[in-house]
Amino acid sequence: MNNHVMQNSNRFYWGRGLLIVAVSFVVTTCISLVVFPSAQAQTAQKGERKSLLELNFEIKDNQEQIDKLSEREEQYEESIAIRQEEAQSLENQISVLDNLIGRTQTQIERSELEIERLNLEIELIGQRIGQKEEEISDEKGALGTLIREIHRYDQKTFLEITMENARFSDFYEQAKYLEHIGSDTKDSVVSLRELKEQLEVQRTEIGEKRSQQERQRTQLEGEKRTLDGEFDHKQYLLEETEESEEQYTQLIDEIRGEMKSIDSEIAALSRQVQNYPPDEIIKLKEDLDMLHWPVSPDHGISAYFHDPTYPYRHIFEHPAIDVPVPQGTALEAAEDGIVLIAKNAGTGYSYILIAHTESITTVYGHVSALYVSEGDYVNRGDIVGLSGGQPGTSGAGRLTTGAHLHFEVRVDGIPVNPLNYLP
Numbered sequence: 001m002n003n004h005v006m007q008n009s010n011r012f013y014w015g016r017g018l019l020i021v022a023v024s025f026v027v028t029t030c031i032s033l034v035v036f037p038s039a040q041a042q043t044a045q046k047g048e049r050k051s052l053l054e055l056n057f058e059i060k061d062n063q064e065q066i067d068k069l070s071e072r073e074e075q076y077e078e079s080i081a082i083r084q085e086e087a088q089s090l091e092n093q094i095s096v097l098d099n100l101i102g103r104t105q106t107q108i109e110r111s112e113l114e115i116e117r118l119n120l121e122i123e124l125i126g127q128r129i130g131q132k133e134e135e136i137s138d139e140k141g142a143l144g145t146l147i148r149e150i151h152r153y154d155q156k157t158f159l160e161i162t163m164e165n166a167r168f169s170d171f172y173e174q175a176k177y178l179e180h181i182g183s184d185t186k187d188s189v190v191s192l193r194e195l196k197e198q199l200e201v202q203r204t205e206i207g208e209k210r211s212q213q214e215r216q217r218t219q220l221e222g223e224k225r226t227l228d229g230e231f232d233h234k235q236y237l238l239e240e241t242e243e244s245e246e247q248y249t250q251l252i253d254e255i256r257g258e259m260k261s262i263d264s265e266i267a268a269l270s271r272q273v274q275n276y277p278p279d280e281i282i283k284l285k286e287d288l289d290m291l292h293w294p295v296s297p298d299h300g301i302s303a304y305f306h307d308p309t310y311p312y313r314h315i316f317e318h319p320a321i322d323v324p325v326p327q328g329t330a331l332e333a334a335e336d337g338i339v340l341i342a343k344n345a346g347t348g349y350s351y352i353l354i355a356h357t358e359s360i361t362t363v364y365g366h367v368s369a370l371y372v373s374e375g376d377y378v379n380r381g382d383i384v385g386l387s388g389g390q391p392g393t394s395g396a397g398r399l400t401t402g403a404h405l406h407f408e409v410r411v412d413g414i415p416v417n418p419l420n421y422l423p
Contacts, residue, residue: 055124062117069110076103080309088314090241090248096311097234100401103309104227111220118213125206132199215298222299222324229324229402232391240398255398256315258349263316266353267413269340270361276338283338283377285357291334291421292380294364295325295387295405302404305417312399319415320365320408327368327403329387333378334362334407342370342385350395351406352384361413365406368395 050058080099086092241247273284303310303322310318337356344350352364352372368388378384388395389404409418 050123050127052124052127055120055127059117059120059124062113062120066110066113066117069106069113073103073106073110076100076106077309080311084308084313088252090237090243090245093237093248093311094234097230097237097401100309100311101227101230101234104223104230108220108223108227111216111223115213115216115220118209118216122206122209122213125202125209129199129202129206132195132202136195136199218296218298219300222302225326226302226324226402226404229389229391229400229404233401236391251398252315255312258397259316259399262349262351263319265341266351266361266363266408266410269353270355270410270413273338273340273355273361274358280338283336284355285336288335288356288360288421290423291356291362291409291418292332293422294332294334294362294407295323295329297323297422299324302402305415305419311401315399320363320406321418322404322406324402324404325387327388327390327393329405330383331364331367331385331387331405333380333382333384334409335380337362337378339372339374339376339378339384341374342372342376344370345395345397347392347394347396349397349399350388354378354384359412361410362418363406363408363410365408366396366400366404368393 076099080096080103083092083096083099237248241251300323301321302324303318303320305319305321306317307313331352333354335354335356337354340353340355340361342352349365350367350370352367352370353361354364355361364385366387366389367385369386370384371386372378372384387403387405389400389402389406390396391400391402407418409416409421
């Protein structure tokens with residue numbers, strides 16, 4: 001047999017290896033599709049499917065509404081800033097609180113719309129996954145046809161094929177046909193692999209969207225708690241002052257004195273760390289990089305360090321971040337350290353102060369329960385107490401606007417932005 005005939009005959013037998021590879025890939029793909037339920041089946045359970053065009057239109061409309069709410073939120077903040085520059089009075093303070101309430105209500109509306117938008121985006125990705133699954137199904141069907149054709153030829157011996165083709169031209173045409181099928185099979189395997197990779201990317205994306213949605217729901221819960229607290233604080237202020245300007249002025253003077261005393265106490269204790277006995281100081285870290293969040297940050301932040309919208313900025317700059325968590329949430333130590341003070345002030349402002357290095361301390365404010373005492377050594381993540389802040393409850397104090405953790409970081413007794421030390 002000459003070389004030309006041998007080359008053509010060999011084309012029949014390379015198909016066996018390709019057949020094994022193709023079948024293996026198809027089986028693997030089928031298994032992966034069993035593990036992940038069909039996106040179409042999931043969508044069908046929710047009712048009639050929307051078209052991709054409808055979903056994109058709804059997402060665009062949703063984003064426009066979110067943008068409008070963001071503008072309204074900025075207007076409330078501008079109004080708060082203007083009010084804070086005016087002469088202080090009960091009427092003015094109530095106006096500031098009303099604007100805070102309006103801003104929080106707007107934030108809640110925006111968060112609800114963002115959750116709705118994520119729902120739409122998840123549905124949109126689900127539709128695309130459904131399309132990919134259809135394409136994979138079609139590609140698998142075409143590949144199966146090609147594999148069966150190769151398999152049919154692969155079962156014949158070279159002698160059988162030669163006997164079936166009396167003329168060399170017939171033999172040659174069959175060889176060319178099989179070569180064409182083999183090429184199509186390779187292309188189909190590559191296409192199927194690419195579709196599967198695209199499908200995995202979209203499944204990862206939909207998983208990330210669902211995680212983002214859960215975080216948004218948690219933040220929404222925090223915003224609702226903040227709103228409840230702002231309403232409670234407004235009512236407290238009206239009752240405490242009996243809507244009298246004179247009593248309001250007296251209340252503010254008292255609170256200003258209390259806050260100044262607390263700040264002086266914390267600053268002094270923070271600076272006294274260097275005077276601790278050497279065997280105590282050696283327990284402290286020489287330096288630290290990032291602190292541990294004392295509560296979950298997923299609830300968002302209701303007031304920032306030196307927040308320009310803080311309602312009592314005319315009394316003092318807000319020296320902390322406020323994290324809206326449910327009353328009674330466990331408070332974890334931000335880092336290893338020594339408890340400098342764990343102050344129980346009854347219904348006044350209760351707090352915990354912990355030294356982590358000779359210069360860096362942390363403060364946990366509005367504490368409703370204390371689990372540590374002065375001199376205790378704590379490890380990073382240890383539960384040191386429970387959060388509070390609900391107006392009128394143990395440890396809340398008189399300037400709280402709802403259940404939250406007031407968290408400070410101080411360097412040599414001076415408050416710094418905690419976000420610079422948190423991941």
